Amino acid sequence: MKLGCFSPPVLWAAQVLLAAGSESLQCEGPVSTRDSGCRPDDVGAREVDYLARGYMFSRPIRLVVSYDWLVLQGPAAPIFEGDPLVLRCQAWRGWPLAQVTFYRDGSALGAPGPNREFSIAVAREVDSGHYHCSAIFQSPGPGSLETASSVAVTVQELFPAPVLRATPSPEPQEGSAVTLSCQTKLPPQRSATRLLFSFHKGGRSVRGRGLSPELQVPAAAQAHSGSYWCEATTEDNHVWKRSPRLEIRVQGPSSSGAPPTLDPAPPKSAAPAPPSPQQASDPHLHHRMGLLLRQMQDVRVLLGHLVMELRDLSGHLKLETRKGTAKQV
Template sequence: MAGVFYFSPALLWAAQMLLAARFEALQCERPASTQEGMCHPEDDFTDPKEVNFQVKGFTFSEPFHLIVSYDWLILQSPAKPIFEGDPLVLRCQAWQNWPLTQVTFYRDGSALGPPGPNKEISITIAQKADSGHYHCSAVFRSPGPGSPETASPVALTVHELFRAPVLRVTPSAEPQEGKPVTLSCQTKLPLQRSAARLLFSFYKDGRTVRSRGPSSEFQIPTASEAHSGSYWCEAATEDNQVWKQSPKLEIRVKGPSSSAAPTILTPAPQKPDDPETTSTKPPGPLPPLPTPSSKDANSFSPPQGPDPHLYHQMGVLLKQIQDMRVLLGHLVMELRDLSSHLKLETTKGPAKHE
């Protein structure tokens, strides 16, 4: 007598999904090489360096992890890694595509919207902030009141497409005037997206010095003091969906005489007068300190030499010293007037009673 076997709908659905997945795993999209191609689903190549590698004339496909579930409701997520800028689609799938209603999607326990009939939710441009644990809930439509079900959470990570670039300067951030300078905007794409293309821009003090281009370097053939400033760069994808800026970097171009530090002359302190020999009579106005006339100050002519910039700095320093002497003269006069006034007040003390 032939036996009769009964299988639950969940078990039949799991077997169907397993067979379908097995069929997909044994298919290759294109011939692996000139020789007979083959795929090896039992091999798990987890090293990213081994993606799309060749061994003895064979090319292996990218590995993926297959998870077979026997739940009534599951959340389907992309099998390949998701990077910044990629579109992200999540689907709330019921057993045997059973009609659903009041579908709700959640991230980290919070609902992403009100319940509705849509079994899919899409994110046009994925960002790192979209990473989290997702799940969905829905009600199976039936002639009766319906059965609410909840899918198991699925961990989803949005990987960084590339790190924020770093601006490097060659030979240094303080180059010598007249020398070439090279700015390099350094970042790197992951191996899975090595075929992508980045465009680079360079900025100085809030304005663009070179607009978007494929080269990650910006060259200044002959540096001058006008090239000093705050620089930063930007790396972006061709569709400008992902773009990141580098931290700012100060560049100071040194002139030919910047190595020689100017000498600062400090006047010697004056010795105060002896209070015992100081007269109580208010002194008259002091003779003005000798100050060079404007004719003398402007008549400074640097001698001919190999470095006229140095003589110009010396002329400016001499003018500052002369102005300081004038200010010190006025300050000494005011201090002496104040000292005489205080001494007169001291001598006019209260009269003594006999």
């Protein structure tokens, strides 16, 4: 395999066998200067190209030159949940192989066969482990069974399970606004990955998948009380995770005193007391007070009619009594 840096006047190449690495080499300058050289990278691999001394450098790669008959080639970049994982069993000088077998943590992953490549379409964290391969070399190889050194493969978490939070509180007052936020975080290497969020209450969906991690409730009502949870998923649906449940309890309007009593015969000059500032600031309570006042007025009208009926009945009874007395005389 050839490695080359194609930015004139630099051109470096070598015949090597690429495998999972143990050391990173960082080039400090173009080969055409005396300051050229490569040294072990003590800082750590960078994720992007960078400038130094006026030159543009690519991100480092990990390289191992092996003298083994058989080498297992692992992924060069970090592997995250949902990524494909591909391993290749490479022979010296590309000689033909038979009875190729792949292993993870010492256990065979399948029956021996001619395929030199092992792949997992959608990797999970449980796929992490130490992999190696074995194969029999065919002519012009030695004809013996050879085993490659193991390679450590770590499948990293793409994002943690989301947490559902309510702002300003999971116990909002009736009529107030509340926001549900489905919170999780992507690693810097995958910050461009787009996640979709959905919200659920009990066993039904409240909002389908969308790019916004928030659900707005402009005015909370008693019907909004319940157990909520959210789900975050990648656009390809390869990785999805659910949050723990969050209980939302909408609180009814607060009352500052004892409930008003009804006076069956209030004085005509009495007027209802004006609402307190706290009551005036609460539109729901103000509405209920208005209904109560109208009901009191209706009761007063009914009592007036009742008094008139009683007077008529009393006059009628007196008249009947007088007639009865006159007949007896």
